Amino acid sequence: MIRCIIYVRTSTADQESGLETQIDDVTAKVYQAGDREIVRIIRDEDVPGDSDPEYRDGFKEILQMVENDEFDELWSQSRDRLSRDVDILGYIRVMLKKKDIAIICLDDEDNKAFARIKDLFGEMELEKYREKRYKGMLRRIESKKVMSRPPFGYTVGEEGGLIIDESKMGIIRRLFGEFDNPFASLKTLSIKYNIPVSTLRNIRSNPIYRTGEVRWAGKIAYYVNPIVPEDKDQMLKTEWEGN
Structure with missing residues (x-):
């Protein structure tokens, strides 16, 4: 049995694709695929699509589950639910691929050649994302701005x-x-x-x-x-x- 988690996200700008709608759509597709069980449904509500996944409460839980080998497939309604930023999307794809975890989005094209191109693109985007994030952190350090969630107090x-x-x-x-x-x-x-x-x-x-x-x-x-x-x-x- 393939272990699946469903990730759903909304931002304040979302009007139609609410959390429950996403859950219903993806759950139906998971069961249609067969030989799968849903082990967790993880939500991020009112979270911008270009936000760093490591700073999302829900997605941080996914990253921890990746380290603990708790699931085999990550399902989402669309790629922009994971991120609207192509650099971050590439980062997510490559990070999960290293653990042999598949990402399945309902809007993905059913084309293996295209999927391979996306994987190669993801490798390049990962390096771009790391460089972009590093430079961004240096700018925040120089201006003494917050780099992550503030400590208690x-x-x-x-x-x-x-x-x-x-x-x-x-x-x-x-x-x-x-x-x-x-x-x-x-x-x-x-x-x-x-x-x-x-x-x-x-x-x-x-x-x-x-x-x-x-x-x-x-x-x-x-x-x-x-x-x-x-x-x-x-x-x-x-x-x-x-x-």
């Missing part, structure tokens, strides 16, 4: 850079005051502050909170204002003991 300012989220600053400072407490496990703190353990682990290990370092590719890209400056340990101790 930070938000995006009007100029596109990372700024401290004042509403979460107190929580972050209290957390750092408690991280050294041997009786306060991450699970305990998770229950106390209603924050997932994985998020707490990231907060504890991310240098941005103490030094303001924003890292990319293992190196310091630039600095922002830290929420818990290293020279304010006494302040942390006072805040923690006062709660």
